[in-house]
Amino acid sequence: MSTVTTDQQAQPAADAPIVLETVVVRSWKAPIAFGIFTVIAFLLFIIWHRDGNSTFRLSSDGDLIQLPTVVLPATVTGIVVTILLAGVTALSAYLVTTGKKVPLWLITVFGVLFMVGFLSWAAAGKAIPITGLLLGTVALSVPLIFGALGGVISERVGVVNIAIEGQLLAGAFSSAFVASLTGNAFLGLIAAMIAGMLVSFLLAAFSIKYLVDQVIVGVVLNVLVVGLTSFLYSQVLTKDENLFNNPPKFPRINIPILSEIPLIGPVLFRQTIIIYLMYIAVAVVFFCLFYTRWGLRLRAVGEHPQAADTVGINVNRTRFWNVALAGAIVGLGGAYFTLGSVGAFNKEMTAGAGYIALAAVIFGRWDPLKATLAALLFGFTQNLQFALSAIGSPVPSAFMLMLPYVVTIFAVAGLVGISRGPAAAGKPYVKG
């Protein structure tokens, strides 16, 4: 499907005039994926078109600045969107034939267009509150983003982190337990970080000291944490729910001025402190990973531990503490389950969020910002089916529930392709 050849051998000594072979990288995956989606759009929006107007409400009643509601006629929108999608597909095919890459913005444009068409098709004759849709997206994405950040740090330093699920669950459990006992949500937050770190310590100890395969340790730690938290939940928490499993929830904090920006304000700036911490965490991790000495060392250890060791970096110590840091960050995401959204601990309440976060890490190509965007995408698609089932969707709910995962498969297979992680991830480093 794709003809990929490396152009890396084209860097010999500069003084000799060497005729370089022009290497053309042609990947037809993006146009093919676009084509499939365009056909789906054609079938849905034009063949099985639905009449009526779809209303998009952009602001809720309490907002200071009211945006007008957008009303789109479903059929016409569908036709226009399908034509535009076909245009984008043709453009991408043209770009590939001329040997250029399909740029990221084109993929984004395609995705947004398809989403507009799909929403107006699904909501024909109904109204969709866009604010609510985005608000739910953020809520569902929080644990995914924290998990993905922890995953990125851990894998960049060279330790494959399958235990994200376990770290989330440990964070959720201990934050609920400690916050209930002390009545202080902040102590719960700290407990969640410590719990995530403890899981990380096990991961680090077994994979770095005892050289056990990191995938094994990760999977096993997930099982261990599920077992431990479920056991303690049945044996301890359920004995006295009021005392042990009744944590205070964080209040919403409205940030002045920012929270009044239409659409964005209510979604991003009327949130609990955990979400503000998340913004900070994403920014700090991104900046530090690529612009500080700590980040450089971390990445060096993950890419080429031997070279890092040669220049005097203690590989195993760097790995140990950064994996611990990753665990603390993921633990915060776990706390969101109990202190931010649900309000009490439940057996296996993370429900596979850790694995989705792992998918976001790979989807985002081990980059904190891209992984965050991937996590948001997963959150959005998950939330989409809630929004659509609320207004009564035209397709059986099982297919709506399936949609995010199908989209992910298409996206991963069609657009991302081969993902190459940090070179030394998964390999223990033995000095000497």
Add this chain to the structure above:
Amino acid sequence: MSDTTHNPPGTVQPVAPGETPTDTTQPRSNKVLAEILNSSVVISILAVVLAMIAGAILIALTDPKVHAAAGYFLARPGDTIAAVWQSATGAYGALFQGAIYNFKRPDFLNGIRPLTETLTFATPLILAGLGVGLAFRVGMFNIGGRGQMLIAAACAGWVGFTLDLPPVVHLLVAVAAGIIGGAFWGGIVGLLKARTGAHEVIITIMLNYVAFYLITFMLSTQGLLQAPGSNVPKSAAMAPNAVLPKLLGDRYNLHAGFLLALIAVVFVWWLFSRSSIGFRFRAVGENPNAARVAGIDVKNTYVYAMLLSGGLIGLAGVSQVLGTVTSGFDNGIDAGIGFDAITVALLGRSRPGGILIAGILFGALKAGGYSMQATQGVNVPIDIVLVLQALIVLFIAAPPLVRAIFFLPKPDGSPRVSRRAAKKEVSA
């Protein structure tokens, strides 16, 4: 997880006892003893013991009777110790009686019933464990057991309750349908990985959800999988001809799925040690680049491996739907076996024989776990079984830790104290 983790998890650095340097200063009996103590069998047994001890501590710590006795610990410490002892022995006694032999039953035929339950629980674990282990050895991580089992169960189940075929033929067709279903669902993963380079971890996770919702939809739609005239999301019961026969008569639940599991163990052993495709599997698992240079079609190998892995996991779904739960299935028919199978494969180190033993061990824990939860006066939640499983795998994967805890000598023959001495030598 990066693409570079091609070392199949489950292969542990071999600690060959034969490579111990011949130390002439030690008497022969010491060397023999050291070899015995360092054999993987001993380490495995010690790992199980360690996990059981850790589990006992956990059970005792959360037992209200122990709490009550600990309240006056300083006055009568013996009470606390007795309560801890009773708590742990009660739990493990119930585990044993639920998994192997129940002494409370009047005769042998009733008493041995738990053992057959263990084997029944072990059947799908062995089959799915073989599938996961096969993928491991080709360097792939198949977390998609749940989806593959669901699709296989749906295929086998559909053949089982719709078609009307003569006795043996019906069963064979249903089993074949299940294998094909599982292989198809696994093959998608292999195909996508081979053709587009998509990471198998993402694809398998996503396909789990897709399969779950697909089966949910089909189970609640008349004419697909839902039982006719019903509005419960559940299928009709299997036709008698399609049911796997009971092995030991109707008194026990053990069904012919266990024979399938044994056949599958032999098949996988043959595949990896005697067939040429198995050789290619191992070569790709060890080092895909070297395999490609040696002329092996790596991409197709991935596809074949996922087909076989999915087929084996599909058999686990078949044994569930045609053997264990024959009265019709719902969307929870996989019972978490797809994930348990990962630990089974890890514990069995991806070797067929190891997976057989690991599957039976985990089956015993599962069967005993239910009895632990149900036995009056014990009532330990079954979740403790997950803790035991995880700890066993962790300890077995880290022999140095087990040796350190039990003060066993290191495999190279040098006594434990020498490590500190060696450090001193270096610093001197």
